[in-house]
Amino acid sequence: MKYSLIANQLMRRILLLLLLFSLVATSGAAFPFSKRKKKAQSTQTEKKSAYERALTEQLTESVRGSFVSFHKTDGRILMELPKQSLGRDMIIGVTISSVSNPKMGDLGFKNSNLVHVRFIEKDSSVVMQVVNTDLFVPKNQPSATLAARLNYDNLDFFSFPIKAHNDSTGAVLFDASSFILKENRFFPVIAKNVGSYTVNSSLKDNLTRVTKLKVFDENACVGMDRHYIISLSGKKGSPITNYPVTIGVNFTLALLPNDLMTPRLSDTRVGMFLMNKDVLKKDGSIDKATFVKRWRLVPKDTAAYFAGELCEPTKPIVYYVENTFPPLWKRAIKAGVLWWNKAFERIGFKNVMQVADFPANDPNFDPDNFKYSCIRYLPTDVENAMGPSWTDPRTGEVINATVLVYNDVVNTINNWRFVQTAQIDPRARGAQMPDSIIEETLEYIIAHEIGHTLGFMHNMAASAALPTDSLRSPAFTQKYGTTASIMDYARFNYVAQPTDHGVKLTPPRLGVYDYYAIEWAYKLFPGSKGFEDDAKQLRLLADKHEGDPFYRYGLQQTGTKYDPSAIEEDLGDDPVKSSTYGMDNLRMILKNLDHWIGDEDGDNRKAELYNEVLSQAMHYVRNVSVNVPGIYLYQTSEKSGLPRYKVVPKTKQKESVQWLLKQARTFATLGNDTIEKKLPFGANKPFKILARDVQSLAMMATSKLAISYYLDSTSYSPIEYMEDVYQDVFGKTIAGKENLSVADLSMQRLYVDLLQEGVSDMKQAPNVHNLQMPLTSVNSVITNMLRRNEAEKEHTECCYLADRQRSLDDDTHFLNFGNGYGEPEPLWGTTVNRTSEFQLEYAQKLLSLLETTIPRVSSPDLKAHYMLLEKRLKKYLK
Structure with a gap:
């Protein structure tokens, strides 16, 4: 019985096991299978490559290209370079795409200091090298390889740990966030200075946001918003602390061409943007030189070109115009670009300059694509336009350019044309200019900016080539503008008088110098084998025009202005005569301002134009003031026998002083009391306030004359100048007259103030080179009223090299070739400046005059005036 029970239990277990095995066999699903499945999944995960894991572990946004690929993942930027891109020459540049406060950055500004880099693989890292391009090795000189490696080595700038390799393509993947997303001193975004204030900024890394990733055939763009905290500090304290600013930044990475353009040696007689190089000579030595920046132009048919036929270039210079411009502006912009074609045609090229709208239905077009040069519309309240460009740091080849046109440039057009031509052009007598003036003026502005993108600097001496009186001639101005x-x-x-009918009021389409500059920069020469062969031909071209004022180049003076023939906003070869005509016209314009600008336009516009007249008048005064100690600076070769400098003739210097002294007494009378009563700031009497600045300019040239008199002892001496000023300011006092005007009293008080500046510190004579004597400060309301952008913010690179001869070969002495921009050596005037002792002499002389005059004065008011001057002089002399 017991045995039977055990046997039954055993049988039931056997049957249960058989049933379970049967279920496994028939259903194909049981617990052990799920374990095998997990094991299979684990095996599958292990087979994923490191490259795949890097791009799948987090949500990733990718843009891929044959040149480079970018991946945005988890707040990082991963960069992927294929084999063919490793070791290639590239450039990295930065553009400001947006800004929350325009004072902290110029919208559209391109960082001109491009960084030339290569990405190479070293051990387990990708290293970004900054390429040393200081040495230029002419073609077919392999002997330079060792010297370049030893003395001009590249700099390992950034190291990025490799995250993975793409096994299928051989590309290398690395995290570039530490470079792209962080602040870097090589790519400054925030301005270091705003006015007289120093800017301190800190980047809030945690708020940086990538806004776009774009990859094209030979370049790529990473856009981001960066958030900064800004503080301003200066002598007057810190007006802004912990101020938040957001700036949009575009990083551009672009391949440089494999085939190098033949560079062109600079010549100080032609104004072009430059780059410095150490050039390897045939004998293995190194020489210093500078190359110009220009586009590469190659004719489609070289034989036809050298046979004198017009040929198209293989690659024209094409500008794409943004579609957001108003139609009127677009017409003017396109016309301005094409102005330069006439100059290219003279040297055998046709259709070099081309212009087109942004393609509406072309998916391949993108303004962020580095291969497209664009003209962009910036809807900000900046009254300006500018034309920056990017160049190949190895040769100076321009590879991309942008023209930026700000919305309020039209305000500048309205203001310029009113204050400079309303006296003769009825079209300009309104609050806003008609379309015809807007269009023709915008053409000129665009053509000027395009000139910068072609490589040309400002030529501030060009207007001095035209005789002042010829600017009143219809025939002359129709030819030369x-x-x-x-x-x-x-x-x-502004020289043209109301009766000068038929006179051209605008600049030329292209001037004589512009045609010459295009020829010098872009003409090709048959049989040339390199830049030295070109230089021989270019030297002859420059020699042919040397001494002709129409072909003269005048460097823009950014510090002390020595040369009165190379300054901004002037016309003609005679500053006194031109400014006299200009002042006459301003009086006529102010007389009619109320009539031409009615009350229906509102007080603001009339006030703005009134201020523009005031600013224009001050331009005329400053133009003449530079003439007093003026030194003409010439870019000439030693071979020519022409001087490098020449002091303004003494008669012109004295004439300028007498003109300034006259303006010192009459400038206040330019103001229109009737109009000022209607204006919000009229009670300040702005012309009367700025009259003190005019008086200062008339009496403060002693120290500047020290250097011109040192250079030419037959010129106007500082002591002669001081005597002329003294006789003018105190002429009535010396003659015993008591009918002193308000201007007479003001000038005498200011004279004593200026004497005090020299006498109070006689131990240290000023340095003429650094002497930028400020104008007497005026009421802050008027100062703010007159503040404006008077200088274009343009890409103007400077290298302060001495103007010394450097030859590139023993048998080719190219005077002025490869010598930088032609800046003069610093004019150190400390040893020749005797201003303090002269001022002491005249302080004592004036004190003696006052001591003998005061007892004889009958007017109580005048006696009080003289007694105050006497007391102040005694205090200074003590």
Whole structure:
């Protein structure tokens, strides 16, 4: 019985096991299978490559290209370079795409200091090298390889750990966030200075946001918003602390061409943007030189080109115009670009400059694509336009350019044309200019900016090539306009008088110098084997025109202005005569301002134009003030026998002083009391306030004359100048007259103030080179009222090299070739400046005059005036 029970239990277990095995066999699903499945999944995960894991572990946004690929993942930027891109020459640049406060950055500004880099693989890292391009090795000189490696080595700038390799393509993947997303001193975004204030900024890394990733055939773009905290500090304290600013930044990475353009040696007689190089000579030595920046132009048919036929270039210079411009502006912009074709045709090229709208239905077009040069519309309240460009740091080849046109440039047009031409042009007598003036003026502005993108600097001497009185001639101005170059700041014909009918009021389409500059920069020469062969031909071209004022180049003076013939906003070769005509016209314009600008336009516009007249008048005064100690600076070769400098003739210097002294007494009378009563700031009497600045300019040239008199002892001496000023300011006092005007009293008080500046510190004579004597400060309301953008914010690179001869070969002595921009050596005047002792002499002389005059004065008011001057002089002399 017991045995039977055990046997039954055993049988039931056997049957149960058989049933379970049967279920496994029939259903194909049981617990052990799920374990095998997990094991299979684990095996599958292990087979994923490191490259795949890097791009799948987090949500990733990728843009891929044959040149480079970018991946945005988990707040990082991964960069992927294929084999063919490793070791290639590239450039990295930065553009400001947006800004929350325009004072902290110029919208559209391109960082001109491009960084030339290569990405190479070293051990387990990708290293970004900054390539040393200081040495230029002419073709077919392999002997330079060792010297370049030893003395001009590249700099390992950034190291990025490799995350993975793409096994299928051989590309290398690395995290570039530490470079792209962080602040870097090589790519400054925030301005270091705003006015007289120093800017301190800190980047809030945690708020940086990538806004776009774009990859094209030979370049790529990473866009981001960066958030900064800004503080301003200066002598007057810190007006802004912990101020938040957001700036949109575009990083561009672009391949450089494999085939190098033949560079062109600079010549100080032609104004072009430059780059410095150490050039390897045939004997293995190194020489210093500078190359110009220009586009590469190659004719489609070289034989036809050298046979004198017009040929198209293999690669024209094409500008794409943004579609957001108003139609009127677009017409003017396109016309301005094409102005330069006439100059290219003279040297055998046709259709070099081309212009087109942004393609509406072309998916391949993108303004962020580095291969497209664009003209962009910036809807900000900046009254300006500018034309930056990017160049190959190895040769100077321009590879991309942008023209930026700000919305309020039209305000500048309205203001310029009113204050400079309303006296003669009825079209300009309104609050806003008609379309015809807007269009023709915008053409000129665009053509000027295009000139910068072609490589040309400002030529501030061009307007001085035209005789002042010729600017009143219809025949002459119809041929030459207002200047010999549109690269000057010679705007509109303020010399033309109301009766000068038929006179051209605008700059030329292209000036004589502009045609010459295109020839020098872009003409090709048959049989040339390199830049040295070109230089021989270019030297002959420059020699042929040397001494001709229409072909003269005048460097823009950014510090002390020595040369009165190379300054901004002037016309003609005679500053006194031109400014006299200009002042006469301003009086006529102010007389009619109320009639031409009615009350229906509102007080603001009338006030703005009134201020523009005031600013223009001050331009005329400053133009003449530079003439007093003026030194003409010439870019000449030693071979020519022409001087490098020449002091303004003494008669012109004295004439300028007498003109300034006259303006010192009459400038206040330019103001229109009737109009000022209607204006919000009229009670300040702005012309009367700024009259004190005019008086200062008339009496403060002693120290500047020290250097011109040192250079030419037959010129106007500082002591002669001081005597002329003394006789003028105190002429009535010396003659015993008591009918002193308000201007007479003001000038005498200011004279004593200026004497005090020299006498109070006689131990240290000023340095003429650094002497930028400020104008007497005026009421802050008027200062703010007159503040404006008077200088274009343009890409103007400077290298302060001495103007010394450097030859590139023993048998080719190219004077002025490869010598930088032609800046003069610093004019150190400390040893020749005797201003303090002269001022002491005249302080004592004036004190003696006052001591003998005061007892004889009958007017109580005048006696009080003299007694105050006497007391102050005694205090100073003590």
